[in-house]
Amino acid sequence: MRIAIIGYGGVGRALVELLVNKKEELKEIGLQVIYVIGSKGGIYNPEGIDLASLVEFSRDERDITKYPNGASAEVTFHKILENKDVDLVIELTPTNKETGEPGMTHIIKSLEKGFHVATANKGPILLNYKKLREIAIENNVQLCIGCTSGGALPTINGGIMDMAGSNVLSIEGVLNGTTNYIIKEMEDGHVSYDEALKKAQQMGIAETDPSLDVEGWDTASKLLIITNVIMKEEKTLKDISVAGITQLTKEDIIKAKEEGKKFKLVGRSIRKDHTLEMSVKLEKLEKDHPLYGVDGKNKGVRYTSDTLGDLTMIGGASGVTPAAASILRDLINIHRGYKF
Amino acid sequence: MRIAIIGYGGVGRALVELLVNKKEELKEIGLQVIYVIGSKGGIYNPEGIDLASLVEFSRDERDITKYPNGASAEVTFHKILENKDVDLVIELTPTNKETGEPGMTHIIKSLEKGFHVATANKGPILLNYKKLREIAIENNVQLCIGCTSGGALPTINGGIMDMAGSNVLSIEGVLNGTTNYIIKEMEDGHVSYDEALKKAQQMGIAETDPSLDVEGWDTASKLLIITNVIMKEEKTLKDISVAGITQLTKEDIIKAKEEGKKFKLVGRSIRKDHTLEMSVKLEKLEKDHPLYGVDGKNKGVRYTSDTLGDLTMIGGASGVTPAAASILRDLINIHRGYKF
Secondary structure (H helix, E strand, C coil): CEEEEECCCHHHHHHHHHHHHCCCCCHHHCCEEEEEECCCCEEECCCCCCHHHHHHHHCCCCCHHHCCCCEECCCCHHHHHHHCCCCEEEECCCCCCCCCCCHHHHHHHHHHCCCEEEECCHHHHHHHHHHHHHHHHHCCCCEECHHHHCCCCCHHHHHHHHCCCCCEEEEEEECCHHHHHHHHHHHHHCCCHHHHHHHHHHCCCCCCCCHHHHCCHHHHHHHHHHHHHHCCCCCCHHHCEECCCCCCCHHHHHHHHHCCCEEEEEEEEEEECCEEEEEEEEEEECCCCCCCCCCCCCEEEEEEECCCCEEEEEECCCCHHHHHHHHHHHHHHHHCCCCC | CEEEEECCCHHHHHHHHHHHHCCCCCHHHCCEEEEEECCCCEEECCCCCCHHHHHHHHCCCCCHHHCCCCEECCCCHHHHHHHCCCCEEEECCCCCCCCCCCHHHHHHHHHHCCCEEEECCHHHHHHHHHHHHHHHHHCCCCEECHHHHCCCCCHHHHHHHHCCCCCEEEEEEECCHHHHHHHHHHHHHCCCHHHHHHHHHHCCCCCCCCHHHHCCHHHHHHHHHHHHHHCCCCCCHHHCEECCCCCCCHHHHHHHHHCCCEEEEEEEEEEECCEEEEEEEEEEECCCCCCCCCCCCCEEEEEEECCCCEEEEEECCCCHHHHHHHHHHHHHHHHCCCCC
16 A cells, blocks of 8 residues: 655654554555655655654654655655555645645545545545545545544544444534543642643643633534534534533532532534534533543543444543554555445 | 345344334445245245345244245255355354354355355354454455444444554453343342342343353353454463352442442453453442443443553443344445455
8 A cells, every 4th residue: 555644743753653663563554655745845755765764864853855865845745646656645734624725635636536535634524524525435435534533532433333334313522632631630639720721731731722622612623523424414613502611610510529420521413303403512421421431631422323222432542643543543444445 | 235144033033124124224235135044944035035024924923934935944054055146144043152053154154155244143253263264364255243242332343443553452341231230230229149130030131040141151252252353362261260240249339339439240351461361350440440330231341552542432232133233234344345
């Protein structure tokens, strides 16, 4: 399988490192990474780039056009389209949730040329999943997006492969590690929301501008992707009633604790008659709710179905290596012939 | 996809009913069941058996050789081998854990003829999974066994598809609904083991001879299958240290409750240095253990891995319909091209 990696940031570097570390195990697949493309140009080696040396090189140097072997400012995405010499494009450029670019163009053109695509890029998937999937089907290739909605937690696999043949009737998820960490801090440390947020920021878990997380939009984005993919819907963010955790008080937490309950920021899609209700909001979960134990940076999702009962999945380590591992999972499942 | 169903007991009948109920959704797959074979003979219709009429017929009559259209004592497994006119054999005959027969022969011969196999039959898988898998690979067909180790709970999918590309380092599972129900009864009703067992028997959850469940052997069987498949091992039941729940007292339960813990019958496979330790025993789980909330008839499994973190899966309705739905899941995943 000949591969192009577009976008050489944290996940891209972690993926290259993972491919080096798993070299022996991956031998049977016959992987060759022949392009690695960054923002200023990239590396092209039709015989397969020496990834171990690239990892070594990347320790001190971020500009891959300085890589000694096969690097050039001319090696851009267009080179791949011209050469048509890959089986799979891994799209890892930075997300733009307004236009989806440049990922959107990369994904569309790749699918049209008959390349499989695996991506961690939320923007194009949020904006245009249905269209992208149609292009993939027309061109008889796979579009894998598991990394965009939970990373290592296999939300998409769970809904497509594990629930195959059943109708998913509802989706519930604790999908944002940052807010879940903040809530846990408030529970354990008996501190206010502001204090817990500060600690999360100091630890690098929350961003300086935490609004996407704490106001519920990250959860909403993931819920939207999962819902559109698994329930075959065409919803947009506007269809979701979104509230975050910023109003949560120490007193709320203490009261919930006394009742034996826990607050979670829950994203929920549920079929009611002929409509689909979608929300992101704080919910007090009872001890016997399967997502009750999803604490700290953990994530979890629960599907209910007509014939396979409930399935709750909890876990999914956070960080660039698990994200890269979720791309590798897609790659292997494509190799194993799965039609998503 | 042309299908033979061998074994027309509870799961077989539930599967036929499911295929009737899901007829519209399954249209794109183009399913045709051309054999349904019971213990005294079967039904053969190369144009596809009218499943709706079979469901109707089966309401009052268990002997399918009396079915008015295409039934005969001559329609046995050998007919399928002679005619070679199916793509998939669904093996649902009663389990024999000593010899694996007749399922073992059905599975081997089917794979050798180039038919995919999906089975709910634990016996052959417990005794001979590795050999069977080799035969499947040699003949370029799929052998799907998800139903043998958790039914609707996708333990095998989880380990193979959802953890693809990672190494599973440990497996922990609450895999037996009967014992889990008994423990929950003891917790909720403050009753003794004997009383809880009696109630489970009255409700049809525990069998008259409950030893397979309560002495841990059902859990051990499932753990063995999951471990051999996912960790690529060749263990046997003798490699597992097995203890059940029969010694559990009301006092143990009360004490655990005071500590905020719960007893679960846990099957566990864990790599330590170069050995694999396998056990089935009662464990007191802390509140934050992901399997803590697996109550009553529910089941759960947790995998830890090198690169994808932990994955806990909880759920999986019990009964013949969810078991049939797990066979349908396998069928669809085979249809989607997955190489297991």
